[in-house]
Amino acid sequence: MAVYYRQSSSPLFIRILGHHAEDEDLKRILEQSKKIATQIVDDGLTLYKKAGFAPPIGFSLKSDVTKEVPRLMSDKLVLFVLHVLSEYGIYGYGLTLGKTDYPEVLTFFETCLKNSTDLYRMITEIIHKKGYGHQPVYIPVVKEPEMIEHHSFMSGWWGDQRQLSGIEIDNLIFSLRGVILAKTMLMIFSQIAKNPKVKKYCRRGKNIAGKRVERFQSFNTAENLPFQATFESEITDSSISPFSDRLIMFEVLSLAQIAIARYGNALSFVVRRDLSSLFGFLIVETGTFLDDGLNLMIEYKWMEQPPMATHRIK
Secondary structure, X not given: OHHHHHHOOHHHHHHHXXXXXXXXXXXXXXXXXXXXXXXXXXXXXXXXXXXXXXXXXXXXXXXXXXXXXXXXXXXXXXXXXXXXXXXXXXXXXXXXXXXOOOHHHHHHHHHHHHHHHHHHHHHHHHHHHOOOOOOOOOOOOOOOOOOOOOHHHHOXXXXXXXXXXXXXXXXXXXXXXXXXXXXXXXXXXXXXXXOHHHHHHHHHHHHHHHHHHHHHHHHHHHOOOOOOOOOHHHEOOOOOOXXXXXXXXXXXXXXXXXXXXXXXXXXXXXXXXXXXXXXXXXXXXXXXXXXXXXXXXXXXXXXXXXXXXXXXXX
């Protein structure tokens, strides 16, 4: 049910992203993205009604967006945003699918996952076509499998460090792409937010994300891996917001929630102790940031209460 509430913001968000799009390939992707997001909202609403639940308030064109505003970002940045969000769609729907057993809901998430996968493939093809793809990381071909022989394989705080494994590189790059997205969006949100507390909160998030970009990129330097491109120069100087502050806060909290899930997943795979300590710290730091944002949402009565278990007197 949380998916419906999350996706109720997506058609509006995509509508604004696509309003100033000039590239024909991007326009096609945006149209497909909007179609998928709208279908998810409609199908989710049907499931809500069928189960007897009142639908969430969600977001609306009337109260949460203003279409006729200057553009906020370049077509290149829009493409990057859609690419990472489609990654998150595959990740999130895959996790949710594995927790579902009711046939209609299972079909719903199967469709969501397939649509996200198709969209990701489409965006990836366009990125490579335009030469926007990141330089790939090459791992030497393993000629003979080996067993780990020394406990030092897990060390990483001091002394000689082994090189990163392919799994660790994958998790670092995936996390770096996410924090580049977060920094970029928080720069935009802190630029356009009207409410002083929301603006301050977004600036705080931007600073946190900026430090994380530097930290993750430092691993690339140490391991002689390619840097990941950032997109600060693709943001315009417009301070006119197309979004309500409530919608901005919702998007920021969504990024924080996704980050915690992403870092938790990475923590379960990395073995070097410096990496496990890093991801553990990032989970705690992001949780604190998320908690403060939730308090701000509650303060302004912007936070809908989700369906709750039955209250029983003990």
